[in-house]
Amino acid sequence: MNDITNTALGEDSLSVSKKRKILDAFPSSQSVPQQQQQQPSSLEKRQKPENNNIDLKSMRDRRQQLESVLKEKQAAKETLRKLQSEMWSIRTQIPELELKLEKAMDEHRAIERNYKMKQRDLDFLSSKKEKQIHELQLALELFQQEDDYKLNQEVNRLADKFFNEAQQKEEQRRKAKKQETKDLESQLVDLNEEKKVIEESFEDQLSNLKREGEIKIENIKSDYHLKKQAIRLQIENTKVEIDTTNKMIEEAQWTISTNKDKIEKLSNEFKIAKADSGEFEEKTKTLRFDVSSLIQISADRSKEYDKLKEKSEKMVEDTQTLKEKLLEEETARRKLHNRLQEIKGNIRVFCRIKPELETSSFPHKITPLLETTDGKEHLSISEVPNTDQRQLQFNSNKSNIKKFNFGFDKIFGMESSNSEIFGEISQLVQSALDGYNVCIFTYGQTGSGKTYTMSNPNDGMIPRSVQLIFNRIEQLKKTDWEFKVEGQFLEIYNENINDLMTESYLKNLDKIKHQIKHNEIEQTTTITDLTTISLSNAEEVGSILETANRNRMTASTNSNNRSSRSHSVFIISLKACNTQTGESTTGKLNLIDLAGSERISQSLVTGDRLRETQNINKSLSSLGDVIISLGNKKSQHIPYRNSKLTYLLQYSLGGNSKTLMFVNVSPNVKHFNETLNSLRFATKVNNTHIGQATKN
Numbered sequence: 001m002n003d004i005t006n007t008a009l010g011e012d013s014l015s016v017s018k019k020r021k022i023l024d025a026f027p028s029s030q031s032v033p034q035q036q037q038q039q040p041s042s043l044e045k046r047q048k049p050e051n052n053n054i055d056l057k058s059m060r061d062r063r064q065q066l067e068s069v070l071k072e073k074q075a076a077k078e079t080l081r082k083l084q085s086e087m088w089s090i091r092t093q094i095p096e097l098e099l100k101l102e103k104a105m106d107e108h109r110a111i112e113r114n115y116k117m118k119q120r121d122l123d124f125l126s127s128k129k130e131k132q133i134h135e136l137q138l139a140l141e142l143f144q145q146e147d148d149y150k151l152n153q154e155v156n157r158l159a160d161k162f163f164n165e166a167q168q169k170e171e172q173r174r175k176a177k178k179q180e181t182k183d184l185e186s187q188l189v190d191l192n193e194e195k196k197v198i199e200e201s202f203e204d205q206l207s208n209l210k211r212e213g214e215i216k217i218e219n220i221k222s223d224y225h226l227k228k229q230a231i232r233l234q235i236e237n238t239k240v241e242i243d244t245t246n247k248m249i250e251e252a253q254w255t256i257s258t259n260k261d262k263i264e265k266l267s268n269e270f271k272i273a274k275a276d277s278g279e280f281e282e283k284t285k286t287l288r289f290d291v292s293s294l295i296q297i298s299a300d301r302s303k304e305y306d307k308l309k310e311k312s313e314k315m316v317e318d319t320q321t322l323k324e325k326l327l328e329e330e331t332a333r334r335k336l337h338n339r340l341q342e343i344k345g346n347i348r349v350f351c352r353i354k355p356e357l358e359t360s361s362f363p364h365k366i367t368p369l370l371e372t373t374d375g376k377e378h379l380s381i382s383e384v385p386n387t388d389q390r391q392l393q394f395n396s397n398k399s400n401i402k403k404f405n406f407g408f409d410k411i412f413g414m415e416s417s418n419s420e421i422f423g424e425i426s427q428l429v430q431s432a433l434d435g436y437n438v439c440i441f442t443y444g445q446t447g448s449g450k451t452y453t454m455s456n457p458n459d460g461m462i463p464r465s466v467q468l469i470f471n472r473i474e475q476l477k478k479t480d481w482e483f484k485v486e487g488q489f490l491e492i493y494n495e496n497i498n499d500l501m502t503e504s505y506l507k508n509l510d511k512i513k514h515q516i517k518h519n520e521i522e523q524t525t526t527i528t529d530l531t532t533i534s535l536s537n538a539e540e541v542g543s544i545l546e547t548a549n550r551n552r553m554t555a556s557t558n559s560n561n562r563s564s565r566s567h568s569v570f571i572i573s574l575k576a577c578n579t580q581t582g583e584s585t586t587g588k589l590n591l592i593d594l595a596g597s598e599r600i601s602q603s604l605v606t607g608d609r610l611r612e613t614q615n616i617n618k619s620l621s622s623l624g625d626v627i628i629s630l631g632n633k634k635s636q637h638i639p640y641r642n643s644k645l646t647y648l649l650q651y652s653l654g655g656n657s658k659t660l661m662f663v664n665v666s667p668n669v670k671h672f673n674e675t676l677n678s679l680r681f682a683t684k685v686n687n688t689h690i691g692q693a694t695k696n
């Protein structure tokens, strides 16, 4: 760079001296005359005359050349100056670039050092690895050289270890299981206690609910009676008041018309008096006063009349409100009543022990069981081994005898009357009135009191039910309920239906084939050609029972009491409609006196008796099967078709009904086996829980 500068400077200095010489040799056109004036050279003086014009021209050319050279020089000078300034700027950058170069060199050196170190480390590692591979190879060789003995020893050691561990684990598991069993047992005890407490509380709740329900029904009933009386009184008072008001109105009207006459008469008199003038003036005043007071009286009377009219209207309104309230209370009563029935269960079994008429054959005293733990009432029937003495009693405590315990919803002892029994079932009759299907059966051996319970004149379940139905219908009229009651009475003998209400019973006996027809949509049943009697009062049922009884008796012969060998079914249909609310219901009360259930061995009878026995056994066991299937939620099929009786009662058993079965038993030792069988059958039925009933 310095060389370049020097060269440039050298050229510059050269060109300056050269310029001076050239300028000296070739003066400018302006300066020429001046030089000529000042000092002309000898040569110039000599050549001037001949070459003067040529020289001047060449000089001018030269001068022009010189000037262009000078311009070029000037430009070169400028270029030089620019180059110089660039050179200075480059010069100033040189130290910085030198520093950067130095730094890069340092970095390069450091990288080189690092590389060398890494190379060394790598060499060291590869030698170490080789060493390790060598060691491993040696170890592998050693391992391969180990003998079977060592291996077996190791296997045995491991097996022992495993066996010990397994034993320990088994011991631990056994202990844990023992502990778990203990825990579970104590949990079971707790749960049993809990269950007991729950059961007790449930029992309490149930009995409380029962009590509450009964109290509520009683309260509603007494309220209803009180209100009914109050309404009646109010209606009577209203009537009296209306009569009085009418009389008063009549009186007022009569007074008004009389007064009008009087006024007319008086005004006539007044006119006459006026004509007579003065002397009658006083009289006129009095008369005027009389007239105005009469008008006042008339106005007062008409106000009074308005008030009375208003009062009477209010009373009519109050009566209507009370009537509506009564209807509401009736609806609430129905709900409560049916809730109570549901709580009691849709299938219930009551046991009735017939009084022992042959006292000599029954040596033991019967005592009722007072305490129950499962909400049921219990009796036990006992057999004394190796003796002929057996006993049927409530809660016998004797330990030396074989006892059979039975629990039922209710047990009626020998002293129980039909009225007492009806008190328990009257609520089911109410359910039939409320639109439910109800079946009440009497089951038991011949002579155990089924017919006495069901149809005894006046106090049997049939006459009492009909009586209750008509009493309730009369009461329900007040809440605008209207009823249509129809009755049918039939018997099923040898799987054939006979009409018990027809006078030609004997003539048709076992000849007419009455068909059972079901309407699946309406869930109703009809029996072809069966007499249906429209019932309008309770008294009619007496003659129905009489006809049926007479018919059954005439068909029996000395050798065969046919009535004991057939089922009798009394059907009461109850169609109700509320004229105010438009609500309508259809209920059915089926009262069934079943054929005697005694087991007559089929091998002992032949002919008609065999057929009879087979049919009775078939229909009674079908009844049991149907009830049990209904209670079994898993049952897909209910075998209604297995007997005429169950087929007839298809829509009156099960989900849509409330069922009550009386098991009638005899306390006589002679009937021990039959009694035991009846109680077993009834227990099966009692253990069935049928779903909640729905209204038709």
Ligand SMILES: Nc1ncnc2c1ncn2[C@@H]1O[C@H](COP(=O)(O)OP(=O)(O)OP(=O)(O)O)[C@@H](O)[C@H]1O
Residues within 6 Å of the ligand: 353, 354, 355, 416, 444, 445, 446, 447, 448, 449, 450, 451, 452, 453, 561, 563, 564, 565, 595, 596, 664
């Ligand atoms: N609780 C009772 N109180 C008084 N007498 C009774 C009672 N129960 C039954 N009896 C009498 O016992 C006898 C047999 O009773 P009932 O005819 O009712 O039996 P049953 O089971 O209907 O027999 P069957 O199957 O033959 O019809 C009758 O004379 C009846 O009056």
